[in-house]
Amino acid sequence: MSAALKLADATRRSVALEVRGVSHAFDLGGKHLPVLDNIDLSVAPGEFVALLGPSGCGKSTLLRLVAGLEQPNTGTLLEDGAPILSPDPSRILVFQDPTLFPWRTVWKNVAVGLEARGLLPAQKQRVADALSLVRLEAFAHAYPHQLSGGMAQRAALARALVNDPHLLLLDEPLGKLDSLTRLAMQNELLSLWQKVGFTALLVTHDVEEALLLADRVIVLSDRPARIVTEFRIEQPRPRRRDDSDLVHLRQTILATLGPIHD
Amino acid sequence: MSDIAQGGAVRTVASVPIWRDGLVAAAAWLVAAAVSVATPDVVPWGSTQLWAEILTGGAVLLLVLSGTVQWLGRVGRVIVHYGPWLIALGVWFAVWEVVTAKTGWLPKPFFSPPQGLLHVYLVDTTRLGLCVLFSLRLWAYGFGSGVIAGFLVGVALGWSKRFAYWGMPLLKLIGPVPATAWIPCMFFILPTTFSASVFLVALASGIPVAILTASGVGSVNRAYYDVARTLGASERFLVWKVAVPASLPHVFVGLFMGLYYSFAVLVVAEMLGAKYGLGWYLQFQTGYSAYANVYATLVIMALLTSGLVKLLFVTRDRMLSWQKGII
Numbered sequence: 191m192s193a194a195l196k197l198a199d200a201t202r203r204s205v206a207l208e209v210r211g212v213s214h215a216f217d218l219g220g221k222h223l224p225v226l227d228n229i230d231l232s233v234a235p236g237e238f239v240a241l242l243g244p245s246g247c248g249k250s251t252l253l254r255l256v257a258g259l260e261q262p263n264t265g266t267l268l269e270d271g272a273p274i275l276s277p278d279p280s281r282i283l284v285f286q287d288p289t290l291f292p293w294r295t296v297w298k299n300v301a302v303g304l305e306a307r308g309l310l311p312a313q314k315q316r317v318a319d320a321l322s323l324v325r326l327e328a329f330a331h332a333y334p335h336q337l338s339g340g341m342a343q344r345a346a347l348a349r350a351l352v353n354d355p356h357l358l359l360l361d362e363p364l365g366k367l368d369s370l371t372r373l374a375m376q377n378e379l380l381s382l383w384q385k386v387g388f389t390a391l392l393v394t395h396d397v398e399e400a401l402l403l404a405d406r407v408i409v410l411s412d413r414p415a416r417i418v419t420e421f422r423i424e425q426p427r428p429r430r431r432d433d434s435d436l437v438h439l440r441q442t443i444l445a446t447l448g449p450i451h452d
Numbered sequence: 453m454s455d456i457a458q459g460g461a462v463r464t465v466a467s468v469p470i471w472r473d474g475l476v477a478a479a480a481w482l483v484a485a486a487v488s489v490a491t492p493d494v495v496p497w498g499s500t501q502l503w504a505e506i507l508t509g510g511a512v513l514l515l516v517l518s519g520t521v522q523w524l525g526r527v528g529r530v531i532v533h534y535g536p537w538l539i540a541l542g543v544w545f546a547v548w549e550v551v552t553a554k555t556g557w558l559p560k561p562f563f564s565p566p567q568g569l570l571h572v573y574l575v576d577t578t579r580l581g582l583c584v585l586f587s588l589r590l591w592a593y594g595f596g597s598g599v600i601a602g603f604l605v606g607v608a609l610g611w612s613k614r615f616a617y618w619g620m621p622l623l624k625l626i627g628p629v630p631a632t633a634w635i636p637c638m639f640f641i642l643p644t645t646f647s648a649s650v651f652l653v654a655l656a657s658g659i660p661v662a663i664l665t666a667s668g669v670g671s672v673n674r675a676y677y678d679v680a681r682t683l684g685a686s687e688r689f690l691v692w693k694v695a696v697p698a699s700l701p702h703v704f705v706g707l708f709m710g711l712y713y714s715f716a717v718l719v720v721a722e723m724l725g726a727k728y729g730l731g732w733y734l735q736f737q738t739g740y741s742a743y744a745n746v747y748a749t750l751v752i753m754a755l756l757t758s759g760l761v762k763l764l765f766v767t768r769d770r771m772l773s774w775q776k777g778i779i
Contacts, residue, residue: 254678257682258682259678259681259682277681277682277684278682278684279682279683279684281682282682282683283678283679283682285675285678285679287675289673289675289676289678289679291676291679291694291697291698292774292775293697293698293700293774294697294774302680302683302685302693303683303684305689305693306680306683306684306685306686306689306693307684333774333776335774335775335776349683353683353684
């Protein structure tokens with residue numbers, strides 16, 4: 191417990207994210223495929239924002255741009271006022287697939303960020319702290335193929351959190367889990383966010399998940415994605431699925447998304 | 453049903469469990485020994501007496517094992533597993549003895565009975581030992597340098613677009629040429645026949661390693677790179693800690709191919725240019741129609757090469773233990 195708290199104290203930092211006039215398109219065999227259309231978005235430090243939209247609308251592309259894995263065709267992305275030009279361990283992307291390195295044990299997977307930056311010898315303790323944060327201490331020396339889907343995704347979260355990310359980018363991280371594991375992981379994600387205090391940007395196409403977790407839900411259109419509308423959710427956490435306001439909001443959002451929503 | 457129950461009962465009644473295959477094998481080996489000394493060889497081969505003694509020793513050992521094998525634990529289980537093979541071996545020794553030494557149906561000098569091979573090992577021990585060492589030295593230099601070079605070239609081809617632009621056409625053009633085709637020019641171009649032989653073995657083992665490593669590095673899941681880059685990985689880290697471990701299963705396929713090619717080229721190179729080595733020994737003894745020596749060498753080669761293949765399997769299983777459950 192104290193280990194987890196130590197990590198939390200050290201990382202109670204978060205950043206503001208600014209997305210200004212970002213448009214992006216892919217070139218698919220000479221065909222111009224616009225995916226993002228003039229996106230403007232501000233996220234306050236420590237805020238939890240959910241991006242909601244039909245599948246394939248370009249939500250993941252927006253996260254890749256924020257992560258710095260790609261540069262937008264037009265527009266700028268700013269992290270605390272500084273332009274995002276390349277990937278940086280302060281902004282970490284967690285994918286729908288855990289994408290753990292199968293040749294590394296859980297411990298070594300979690301240690302990868304520290305190892306890549308040459309910090310591992312001095313900060314081994316942080317790996318253990320991150321593992322205890324997601325309750326995987328007992329599986330430190332297991333290989334990824336020995337983990338269940340939920341455990342693998344928790345390991346992926348630990349691999350992100352060990353780097354003190356100020357901004358955690360979650361690309362449908364619970365999308366492939368079974369519904370029970372998914373419910374448990376939603377609570378877990380929420381408590382990690384509350385404990386660690388990072389800014390979170392969650393891409394999902396599960397309306398309920400967005401409503402349970404986020405301070406603000408931003409609804410995107412079908413491709414090319416534009417911001418259609420946004421909802422601020424004031425209900426205190428932990429929220430109840432059957433809260434009448436949330437149920438009402440859910441219906442409103444589903445109506446906005448229209449029949450294309452899956 | 454009742455038969456099975458009865459069989460089980462009989463076995464539990466016996467105070468000392470007997471390994472039946474062991475008894476049969478002991479009998480087969482004893483028969484082989486008897487056949488070896490019962491009638492004189494059609495033509496003298498030498499060491500016939502010793503061969504019969506070795507077979508008898510084997511038969512006695514098998515007889516002892518028949519009663520004791522169940523107390524030997526893991527080793528014992530392995531021995532029991534190979535029981536049918538031990539029987540077949542005894543039968544094979546007896547048949548081999550009859551068709552060669554005892555009837556001359558397979559004639560000297562082209563065929564040899566087992567005691568002929570035994571005689572070669574006893575008489576030519578030093579020279580054979582030297583040949584083994586020379587072959588191993590050539591193989592180690594050639595395979596070692598070939599694999600290292602092939603691996604590095606493969607990583608560069610798979611990683612760097614510019615390197616692949618220049619290197620891939622060359623590899624595609626030169627790769628399919630059998631390494632042995634380079635023999636005529638290499639023996640002139642390189643200063644010594646030994647360095648030429650090393651180069652040929654290296655070429656034979658390096659090319660499949662290079663091709664498979666390149667395809668392995670090229671087919672790594674892009675998401676691994678994305679993850680590593682967001683975690684702060686440098687290009688160097690991406691190559692050595694992501695691309696290389698991810699492509700190791702491919703690299704090992706290349707290593708196995710290279711290993712088999714290296715044996716083939718090694719023997720040919722030794723036959724043509726060496727002063728020692730198993731390939732040279734084969735060639736030299738064939739010239740004297742000493743086929744017993746040839747067979748004796750083939751047995752050594754079989755043991756050496758299968759031993760090296762086994763070694764590579766063990767290495768692979770250790771390095772790729774993380775794959776269990778994936779494949």
